[in-house]
Amino acid sequence: MDVTGLTTPALLVDADLFEHNLRAMSEALPGARLRPHVKAHKCTALASRQAAAGHFGFTCATVREVEGMAKAGLGDDLLLANEVLDARRLGDLDARVTVAVDSEQTVEAAAQGGVKEVLIDVNVGLPRCGCAPEDAGRLADLARSKGLGVRGVMGYEGHVVGLPDRALREQLTKESMEKLLAARADVGGDIVSAGGTGTYDINTWATEIQAGSYALMDVAYGHLGLPFRQALSVLATVISVSPGYAVLDCGLKALGMDHGNPTIEGAEVWFVSDEHITFAPGTPVRVGDRFRVTPAHVDPTVAYHERMHLVQGDRVIETWEVDLRGW
Amino acid sequence: MDVTGLTTPALLVDADLFEHNLRAMSEALPGARLRPHVKAHKCTALASRQAAAGHFGFTCATVREVEGMAKAGLGDDLLLANEVLDARRLGDLDARVTVAVDSEQTVEAAAQGGVKEVLIDVNVGLPRCGCAPEDAGRLADLARSKGLGVRGVMGYEGHVVGLPDRALREQLTKESMEKLLAARADVGGDIVSAGGTGTYDINTWATEIQAGSYALMDVAYGHLGLPFRQALSVLATVISVSPGYAVLDCGLKALGMDHGNPTIEGAEVWFVSDEHITFAPGTPVRVGDRFRVTPAHVDPTVAYHERMHLVQGDRVIETWEVDLRGW
Numbered sequence: 001m002d003v004t005g006l007t008t009p010a011l012l013v014d015a016d017l018f019e020h021n022l023r024a025m026s027e028a029l030p031g032a033r034l035r036p037h038v039k040a041h042k043c044t045a046l047a048s049r050q051a052a053a054g055h056f057g058f059t060c061a062t063v064r065e066v067e068g069m070a071k072a073g074l075g076d077d078l079l080l081a082n083e084v085l086d087a088r089r090l091g092d093l094d095a096r097v098t099v100a101v102d103s104e105q106t107v108e109a110a111a112q113g114g115v116k117e118v119l120i121d122v123n124v125g126l127p128r129c130g131c132a133p134e135d136a137g138r139l140a141d142l143a144r145s146k147g148l149g150v151r152g153v154m155g156y157e158g159h160v161v162g163l164p165d166r167a168l169r170e171q172l173t174k175e176s177m178e179k180l181l182a183a184r185a186d187v188g189g190d191i192v193s194a195g196g197t198g199t200y201d202i203n204t205w206a207t208e209i210q211a212g213s214y215a216l217m218d219v220a221y222g223h224l225g226l227p228f229r230q231a232l233s234v235l236a237t238v239i240s241v242s243p244g245y246a247v248l249d250c251g252l253k254a255l256g257m258d259h260g261n262p263t264i265e266g267a268e269v270w271f272v273s274d275e276h277i278t279f280a281p282g283t284p285v286r287v288g289d290r291f292r293v294t295p296a297h298v299d300p301t302v303a304y305h306e307r308m309h310l311v312q313g314d315r316v317i318e319t320w321e322v323d324l325r326g327w
Numbered sequence: 328m329d330v331t332g333l334t335t336p337a338l339l340v341d342a343d344l345f346e347h348n349l350r351a352m353s354e355a356l357p358g359a360r361l362r363p364h365v366k367a368h369k370c371t372a373l374a375s376r377q378a379a380a381g382h383f384g385f386t387c388a389t390v391r392e393v394e395g396m397a398k399a400g401l402g403d404d405l406l407l408a409n410e411v412l413d414a415r416r417l418g419d420l421d422a423r424v425t426v427a428v429d430s431e432q433t434v435e436a437a438a439q440g441g442v443k444e445v446l447i448d449v450n451v452g453l454p455r456c457g458c459a460p461e462d463a464g465r466l467a468d469l470a471r472s473k474g475l476g477v478r479g480v481m482g483y484e485g486h487v488v489g490l491p492d493r494a495l496r497e498q499l500t501k502e503s504m505e506k507l508l509a510a511r512a513d514v515g516g517d518i519v520s521a522g523g524t525g526t527y528d529i530n531t532w533a534t535e536i537q538a539g540s541y542a543l544m545d546v547a548y549g550h551l552g553l554p555f556r557q558a559l560s561v562l563a564t565v566i567s568v569s570p571g572y573a574v575l576d577c578g579l580k581a582l583g584m585d586h587g588n589p590t591i592e593g594a595e596v597w598f599v600s601d602e603h604i605t606f607a608p609g610t611p612v613r614v615g616d617r618f619r620v621t622p623a624h625v626d627p628t629v630a631y632h633e634r635m636h637l638v639q640g641d642r643v644i645e646t647w648e649v650d651l652r653g654w
Contacts, residue, residue: 009654082576083576132569249409258599275388303580
C-alpha cells in the first residue's frame with residue numbers, strides 16, 4: 001500500500017532510518033549490554049525487531065507494558081524500571097519479571113504480588129524515584145528477607161542525558177555512577193542498570209543501558225550529535241487553505257506537546273489546536289496535499305496512536321499496533 | 328467500588344460537579360440551542376447524559392467520533408464541524424450526518440462520500456478552517472449543484488472564547504457573527520452554528536452553540552467566571568518519597584501538556600516525566616497516598632485514557648469507556 005491510502009493523522013516510521021538506528025546501537029551495545037526501553041514506542045512489533053538485533057532483555061515503565069511484552073513472547077527478562085504498589089498483575093505472568101524498588105512499601109508490594117526478583121532503585125541525582133545510595137543495602141536485605149532475589153541496582157541519570165555539552169555529560173555521568181556503584185557494593189548482584197540514549201556511549205560503568213529513544217529518536221536528542229536519526233513523523237493532510245496559511249488534520253491529540261510545537265520542514269507552525277495545525281507553508285499548497293510533521297517529543301506522541309506504519313519512501317511495508325498503551 | 332480499588336493513573340469525573348455543569352448549561356441553552364461538542368470528552372456514555380438533558384444534536388471533530396456516536400444510537404443529528412477529504416466512512420452511517428465544507432475539494436469529498444448535508448464553514452476571525460465570508464454563497468451553490476443539502480453556516484470564534492475581558496469577548500463575538508450572518512444571507516438554510524463554552528451566553532446570533540468543555544471544564548476557562556466547575560481530575564498514587572519531594576505515577580502520557588503543567592491542590596508541581604510527576608507536597612506524604620491531579624487542558628488529557636470513572640466522593644458510581652478516540 002501507498003501512504004496516500006492511510007487515514008490521517010498517521011504515525012510513520014521511516015524503515016531505513018529505523019534500521020540504521022537499530023544497527024548503530026547494537027554495534028555500540030551488543031546483546032545484553034542494551035536493555036531497550038519500550039516506553040518510547042509501546043509496540044511489541046518494534047520490540048521484536050530489537051530482539052532480532054540481539055537484545056533479549058527489555059525495560060518497561062508500566063505494568064501494562066510488562067504484561068504486553070510477556071504476552072507477545074518477549075518475556076525472557078523484563079525489568080519494570082519503576083515503582084509499583086500493586087504488583088499482583090506481575091506475579092502470574094509467564095515471563096521473567098524484575099521490579100524496581102526504592103522503599104519498604106515497594107519491597108512489600110513486590111513480595112505480596114508474587115514477583116520473584118527486584119533491583120534496588122537508587123537516586124543518582126535526578127529528583128524522581130530511587131532511594132538514597134546509603135539506604136540501598138538495607139532495602140536489599142529487607143527484600144531478601146522476604147524471599148525476593150536481588151539482582152543488583154539501577155539508577156537513571158535523567159538529569160544528565162539531555163545536556164548538550166558532552167564533557168559535562170561525561171563528568172556528571174561519572175559522578176552519578178560512582179553513587180550507584182557505592183550502593184551496589186552494599187546490595188550485591190550482577191546488574192548495574194542505568195543510562196539512556198544521551199549517555200549510551202558515555203556510561204561505561206553500567207552493565208546494561210536502558211535506552212529507548214534511539215530507535216525512533218527525538219528532536220531534543222537530535223541536538224547532541226548522536227549517530228541516531230529521527231525516524232518518526234506524523235503524516236497529515238491539508239484540509240483547508242487560506243491566504244498566508246493552511247491547516248493540517250493533526251493536532252494536540254496526535255502530538256506530544258510538552259516539548260512545544262512540532263515542526264514541518266520548509267514551513268512555519270503557527271499554532272496547534274485539538275485536531276489542527278495552522279501553519280505557513282514555504283511554497284503554495286493545495287487542499288489534499290500531505291506533509292510529514294515532526295513531533296517535538298516522540299514518547300507521548302506515540303501514546304496517542306493506535307498503530308504506526310513502517311514506510312520506505314511512500315510505500316507502507318508493515319503496520320504495527322501500538323499495543324502497550326494504557327496502564 | 329471505592330476509588331482506592333482503581334489502577335492509577337485514572338480519570339475521575341466528579342458526579343455532582345458534572346451534573347451541575349449539565350444543568351447550568353441546559354438551563355441557559357435548552358434543547359437544540361446547544362449542540363454539545365463531543366471532542367472534549369470522546370465518550371458516548373457522557374454524551375448520552377447530554378442527550379438526556381435535552382440535547383439531541385451533537386458536534387464532532389473527527390470521522391471516528393461521528394461513527395462512534397452513530398453506533399451508540401446518538402445519531403439523530405451529527406455535525407462533523409471539520410473538513411474532511413475522505414467522507415466515505417460517513418455516507419453509509421445509520422445517522423443524520425452533516426459535514427462542514429470550506430472549499431471545492433471538501434464539497435466534492437462530501438458528495439463523493441455519500442454525505443447528504445453540509446454546512447458552509449466560514450472564517451470569522453480565527454486563522455484555521457473556513458472560507459472567506461464572501462465566498463460562502465458560491466460554495467453553497469456548488470454544493471447544491473452536486474445534490475447536497477445546505478443547512479446553513481458555521482463559524483467558530485475560537486480567537487474570542489478564551490479572552491478574559493468579557494466586554495472584549497462580547498465585542499469580538501458580535502464582529503465575528505456579523506461576518507457569519509453576512510455569509511448566511513448568501514448561503515440560506517436554517518442553521519447558524521457557532522460558539523463555545525467561553526461565549527455560550529454571549530453569542531446570541533448563532534441558532535446553536537457548539538460548546539464542549541463546559542461538561543468537564545478546563546482550567547483556562549476557569550478564569551472567565553463562568554458558572555461551570557472543574558469536574559475532571561486524574562487520580563494518582565505516590566510511588567516514591569524523598570526529602571523535600573515525592574513522585575506520583577501520572578505523567579506525560581496521562582496529561583494534555585500544551586497548556587503547561589498540571590496542578591495539585593496544596594502542592595507544587597516540579598516537573599512531569601513520561602510516567603511521573605515530581606512534586607513538593609504541602610504536608611508530609613507517604614508512599615501509597617493518593618492525589619487528584621488537575622490537568623491544564625482537559626481534551627488532550629481525556630484522549631490518553633481508555634476510561635473515566637464517575638465518582639461521588641470516593642465512591643465509583645459508573646465507569647465509562649472513552650470510546651471515540653483515534654481517527
